[in-house]
Amino acid sequence: FYLELAHRHGEKALELGVGTARLAIQLARAGVETWGIDNAPHMLRAAERSLAREPPEVRRRVHLEQADVRDFDLNERFGLVYFPSYSFDHLITGDDQASALRCIRRHLAPGGVYAFDLAHIPKLKEDSGWFVQRKPLNRERTVVRLGFHRTRPEKRLMSVDLWYEVYEDGRMLERYHEGGEVYIHTPDGIRRLLEENGFEIEAWYGGHDRQPFNNTSGMMVIVARRSRNREID
Ligand SMILES: C[S@@+](CC[C@H](N)C(=O)[O-])C[C@H]1O[C@@H](n2cnc3c(N)ncnc32)[C@H](O)[C@@H]1O
Structure with a gap:
């Protein structure tokens, strides 16, 4: 899913919360210049170890940096910024979610997209x-x-x-x-959060295979782009 989006949006991608670089390496193997940030030094060390096993052309395409998704500036623009593996759910306050979205927005190239997945639990019970x-x-x-x-x-x-x-x-x-x-976001809540922070939704799926989202879906997979919101610019 993320690889296809990267191919479609200019072959330069940024993974937020890159972890062991499991996905970033797959994108780099397919020719995408992939950057990855993570705030956990031990995850970045594991990523460096995985990367060391790859051929030089793949290693050259991966750039890893220690940074927090709530406050980062890589001085680069990307056709795809992606935040996979339900990781956006780990931002638990509205302020953290909004700061991350502001940073993401600043890192999108013209026409670029932000893609991510979230858990979907329609009836959250005590x-x-x-x-x-x-x-x-x-x-x-x-x-x-x-x-x-x-x-x-x-x-x-x-x-x-x-x-x-x-x-x-x-x-x-x-x-x-x-x-x-x-x-645990609700569909309405995440839609509002994206809109308030200068994004418009381009696609909304119930899984990475692009199945339509409905009330029984276990996840929300969202592709968003910058809206032309002058107040935010
Ligand atoms: C569930 S793992 C996903 C790893 C990788 N994206 C994957 O799909 O295999 C979440 C990652 O996000 C990182 N992370 C969590 N909060 C973060 C933050 N505020 N800034 C940067 N990275 C963060 C964690 O260190 C962890 O590596």
């Missing part, structure tokens, strides 16, 4: 609880994932804490924690 999942990693090792989730519908927030424990012969070898809070 809910919380623990869950445990077990999965064999190989013949010797098993990983156990323990999680606690909590939904606060009045604030449209959902938080998840995950603990991963790796076991070998019943002995725990390592344990690490991952957690965070996400904001």
Whole structure:
């Protein structure tokens, strides 16, 4: 999906929250000059390690920088800015969402698009609880994932804490924690937020295969472009 948009919009793309550069590398392999920003140094180190395994022409096309999506200035313009893997949901305050959108808008080349995906949960219910999942990693090792989730519908927030424990012969070898809070947007809310921050919606899908969005879709995939809003300019 993002690769097709990059081809259509000038072969120069920016990935927000680039993580391990899993997607950025796919775009670069297909000839797209791809920039990626992330605010987590350990993610950027992992991205550099993945990139080091690529041939020189792919490495040359990828530019990684440590920056926060809420406040960045790369002094570049892109035909495609994309924020994949539900990452926009991690911006939980209205101020953070608006600052990110302002930065994104400034980085779009004329005719460029901003594409991203969001979780879609039509009926957000008050809910919380623990869950445990077990999965064999190989013949010797098993990983156990323990999680606690909590939904606060009045604030449209959902938080998840995950603990991963790796076991070998019943002995725990390592344990690490991952957690965070996400904001669950409504279709009306995200439409308003985009409009208020100088975007107009070009396409709205229910998945990356461009299926139409409806009330049962598990995600919203949105393609937006700069509106000609003089107040924002
Ligand atoms: C769910 S991961 C997605 C990684 C990658 N885009 C992918 O699809 O494989 C979200 C990434 O966003 C980064 N991130 C979260 N908040 C950020 C922020 N405020 N500024 C920059 N990066 C951020 C995290 O460090 C993480 O690498």
